Amino acid sequence: EAQVTQNPRYLITVTGKKLTVTCSQNMNHEYMSWYRQDPGLGLRQIYYSMNVEVTDKGDVPEGYKVSRKEKRNFPLILESPSPNQTSLYFCASSDRGLDGYTFGSGTRLTVV
Amino acid sequence: AQSVTQPDIHITVSEGASLELRCNYSYGATPYLFWYVQSPGQGLQLLLKYFSGDTLVQGIKGFEAEFKRSQSSFNLRKPSVHWSDAAEYFCAVKGTNAGKSTFGDGTTLTVKP
Numbered sequence: 349e350a351q352v353t354q355n356p357r358y359l360i361t362v363t364g365k366k367l368t369v370t371c372s373q374n375m376n377h378e379y380m381s382w383y384r385q386d387p388g389l390g391l392r393q394i395y396y397s398m399n400v401e402v403t404d405k406g407d408v409p410e411g412y413k414v415s416r417k418e419k420r421n422f423p424l425i426l427e428s429p430s431p432n433q434t435s436l437y438f439c440a441s442s443d444r445g446l447d448g449y450t451f452g453s454g455t456r457l458t459v460v
Numbered sequence: 461a462q463s464v465t466q467p468d469i470h471i472t473v474s475e476g477a478s479l480e481l482r483c484n485y486s487y488g489a490t491p492y493l494f495w496y497v498q499s500p501g502q503g504l505q506l507l508l509k510y511f512s513g514d515t516l517v518q519g520i521k522g523f524e525a526e527f528k529r530s531q532s533s534f535n536l537r538k539p540s541v542h543w544s545d546a547a548e549y550f551c552a553v554k555g556t557n558a559g560k561s562t563f564g565d566g567t568t569l570t571v572k573p
Contacts, residue, residue: 352503379559388469390550390565391504398559406560438503445558446511448494451503 350375354439354452361429361459369424369455371439379442380422381406381449382414384435391438397422398445429459462487462553466564473541474572481536481567483551492554493534495525498566499547507549510534521545546571 352373361367373380381396383406393406397416411433413425422441426433436456440449463486473479485491492511496504508519515527525536534551551564 381559381561383563388565391563393561393563396559396561404559407562440504446492446554448496448506448509449504449561451496451505453503 350450352439352441352450352452354437354455357453357455359455359457361457363430363459364428367426367429367457369426369437369439369457371422371424371452372420373422373441373450374420375441375443375450376419377441377443377450378419379445379447380416381440382412382422382424383438383440384408384433385438385454386435394424394437426457429457431459433457434459462491462555462560462562464551464553464562464564466549466551466567468567469565470568470570472570472572475543476540479536479538479541479545479569481549481551481569483534483536483564484532485534485551485553486532487553487555489555490529493525493527494552494554494561495519495523495534495536496550496552496563497521497547498550504550507536541569541571543571543573545569 382394383391392408395414397403439452465484494509495507498504548566554561
C-alpha cells in the first residue's frame with residue numbers, strides 16, 4: 349500500500365531533550381515536506397526537500413532541523429524542544445512538485 | 461509571496477443540501493491549486509487539483525471546484541452533502557517553487573441530519 353509513515357504517533361517530552369520524528373514514504377517520491385498544525389492557524393510549512401541532500405526552509409523553520417540522506421526518509425529533528433513546539437506534525441510527499449501531497453497520519457507532540 | 465484565505469471558519473449545512481466552500485488565493489502568476497479534506501484524527505487527503513486547462517475540475521467523493529482567475533478564487537462545491545462529509549477542508553496553493561506549498565486556515569464543515 350502506498351503510504352507515508354510517521355513515528356511516533358504520540359510523544360510527550362520535556363523541554364530541551366532532543367527528539368527525532370521519523371517519516372518514510374514507499375512511493376519513490378522526490379518531494380517531501382513537514383508541516384505543523386495548530387488550532388486556527390491551518391498548516392504551516394516547516395521544511396521541504398526536493399530530492400536527496402536538497403532541503404530548504406518553509407515558513408516556520410526556527411527550532412527545527414531536517415535531513416534527506418535517502419529518498420524515502422525525511423526525519424524532523426528538534427534539538428532543544430520548547431513548549432511552543434507543542435503541535436500536531438504532518439509529513440507529506442509528492443511525486444512531482446506540482447502534484448498534490450500524500451500525508452502521513454500525524455505526530456502529536458507535547459513539550460512540557 | 462503566495463497566500464490563501466478561506467473566509468469561512470465554520471459552515472453548517474443540512475444533509476442533502478448543496479455546499480460551497482470559499483477559497484481566495486494570492487499569487488503573481490498562474491497558481492497550482494488544491495483542496496484537501498481532513499477527517500477527525502486523520503491526516504489530509506487530496507480531493508482535487510487544478511493546474512491549467514478546464515477551469516472546472518472534478519475530484520473524489522463527488523466534489524468539484526471552479527478556478528476563476530478574475531476573482532482569484534477556487535471554490536469547492538458539492539451538489540448534495542452526506543453526513544460523512546463532515547470534516548475540515550483546506551485549500552492550498554503552489555507556485556513555481558514546487559517545494560513550497562501554502563495552506564489556508566481551513567473550514568470546518570458540520571452536517572445536520
